[in-house]
Amino acid sequence: MKLTHVQGTLPGPKGRVLLERWHRAEADVVGYQAPVVWDTARGCIVTDVDGNRYIDWTSGVLVTNVGHCHPHLVEAIKRAAERLLNNYECANVERILAAEALVEALPPHLNKCFFLSTGSEGIEAALRLMKRYTGKFEILAFEGGFHGRTFGAASAGGLPGPKRLYGPTVPGIIRAPYPNPYRDPLGLCQGAPRFDRYFQMLDNIVAANSTGSLGGVLVEPYQGAAGFIFPPPGWLTRLVEWAHKHEMLVTLDEVQSSYGRTGKMWAQQHENLDIDIMVIGKAIGCGAPVSAVAARDQIFSCLKKGEMSSTLGGNPIASAAVVAVLEIYQKEPLVENSAKIGAYMKKRLRAIAKECPYLGDVRGMGLVMGLEFVRDKKTKEPAPELIRPIIDNCANAGLLVGSVGLYGNVIRVAPPLVISKEEADESLSIMAGVLKGIRLP
Numbered sequence: 001m002k003l004t005h006v007q008g009t010l011p012g013p014k015g016r017v018l019l020e021r022w023h024r025a026e027a028d029v030v031g032y033q034a035p036v037v038w039d040t041a042r043g044c045i046v047t048d049v050d051g052n053r054y055i056d057w058t059s060g061v062l063v064t065n066v067g068h069c070h071p072h073l074v075e076a077i078k079r080a081a082e083r084l085l086n087n088y089e090c091a092n093v094e095r096i097l098a099a100e101a102l103v104e105a106l107p108p109h110l111n112k113c114f115f116l117s118t119g120s121e122g123i124e125a126a127l128r129l130m131k132r133y134t135g136k137f138e139i140l141a142f143e144g145g146f147h148g149r150t151f152g153a154a155s156a157g158g159l160p161g162p163k164r165l166y167g168p169t170v171p172g173i174i175r176a177p178y179p180n181p182y183r184d185p186l187g188l189c190q191g192a193p194r195f196d197r198y199f200q201m202l203d204n205i206v207a208a209n210s211t212g213s214l215g216g217v218l219v220e221p222y223q224g225a226a227g228f229i230f231p232p233p234g235w236l237t238r239l240v241e242w243a244h245k246h247e248m249l250v251t252l253d254e255v256q257s258s259y260g261r262t263g264k265m266w267a268q269q270h271e272n273l274d275i276d277i278m279v280i281g282k283a284i285g286c287g288a289p290v291s292a293v294a295a296r297d298q299i300f301s302c303l304k305k306g307e308m309s310s311t312l313g314g315n316p317i318a319s320a321a322v323v324a325v326l327e328i329y330q331k332e333p334l335v336e337n338s339a340k341i342g343a344y345m346k347k348r349l350r351a352i353a354k355e356c357p358y359l360g361d362v363r364g365m366g367l368v369m370g371l372e373f374v375r376d377k378k379t380k381e382p383a384p385e386l387i388r389p390i391i392d393n394c395a396n397a398g399l400l401v402g403s404v405g406l407y408g409n410v411i412r413v414a415p416p417l418v419i420s421k422e423e424a425d426e427s428l429s430i431m432a433g434v435l436k437g438i439r440l441p
């Protein structure tokens with residue numbers, strides 16, 4: 001029996017009315033999504049207000065790794081909500097258990113954490129930590145990087161969306177190219193494991209742009225919003241070595257890459273990176289709003305009491321979610337499934353790409369992949385005009401997908417990590433069918 005079912009053309013009758021009401025009341029300023037009003041979701045299956053059923057390749061936006069509304073998580077949130085909702089900066093049992101559970105799950109050298117509410121807030125905290133610990137104020141970040149929409153995070157980022165037309169950004173950010181194996185006109189991905197050409201260029205960038213106050217590096221293990229760009233193996237290891245040689249701290253932005261997304265619990269484990277600070281968000285609460293910054297104990301000790309705080313950080317509901325999510329990871333083979341089903345889906349997507357003249361690249365690790373669409377596979381000219389029809393046609397056929405990319409031409413493949421082979425097969429068939437019918441306008 002088919003898992004998905006969509007009646008007629010979207011939006012359905014109830015969905016249409018609700019979307020109109022929504023846009024009348026709330027500013028319509030978010031990115032483009034299929035016209036679907038979500039009602040309920042379990043595991044990988046989403047049901048909309050008209051009773052249509054979809055397989056989800058979005059996980060929200062790489063949030064619901066344990067599957068939508070996992071019963072253990074829902075129960076933990078309910079139990080916490082009945083007892084205590086907030087107690088700013090004070091201890092509560094859930095917060096203490098969450099901190100212990102998170103530190104236990106982190107790579108051993110990151111032995112302290114601090115809870116906040118969003119990924120952007122975690123990035124702001126990491127920027128502060130790097131500046132306070134080193135006493136320096138410049139940060140090296142990357143073109144194409146996305147770290148959030150608060151002002152420090154947006155200033156560090158290297159995508160136009162969060163900062164274009166918003167005036168001057170925070171001073172002290174030095175930006176370098178991020179190596180992109182699919183588009184590498186300067187050969188920056190060559191020369192593993194030393195990547196001499198890349199690091200000579202980086203030395204030149206620092207020499208030309210730094211005032212001598214470079215204290216830290218902020219980097220994503222793969223660039224998510226830029227289009228799921230994975231650097232060549234070994235480049236991150238070399239970057240950490242380079243930064244430490246120059247007495248800088250390294251913050252790894254694992255807001256979206258952690259909790260098994262790449263087939264390892266933490267993306268940094270693919271190369272056992274010796275980073276100093278990590279920012280975690282999204283799947284840490286699998287739907288409960290929580291984020292964290294984690295670092296060596298000694299790094300946090302540069303802050304005086306009262307220097308880091310957040311109204312909702314460490315609240316009992318978010319903290320109960322942190323604990324419940326980690327318990328689910330202990331009981332269920334989510335990380336293994338991510339690696340296994342991810343490899344299977346990538347293989348099948350690469351076969352689909354051979355048949356589709358516009359699917360230029362299929363890349364990724366575990367259950368985070370990007371499908372990059374181009375007008376021509378030789379010239380690689382981006383084809384963002386294909387993305388909206390793909391999103392709409394997929395939804396009409398029962399598959400929810402979203403888009404990213406510096407050029408807006410990449411479809412995200414990021415289902416909850418509980419996706420079964422049956423769900424993978426049905427969703428892959430939907431994508432293959434949609435791509436067969438897609439044409440350049």
Ligand SMILES: Cc1ncc(COP(=O)(O)O)c(C=O)c1O
Binds near residue numbers: 224
């Ligand atoms: C790598 C990365 N960092 C930071 C953020 C910002 O997180 P939030 O939207 O929770 O502020 C995101 C969000 O997509 C992200 O992907």
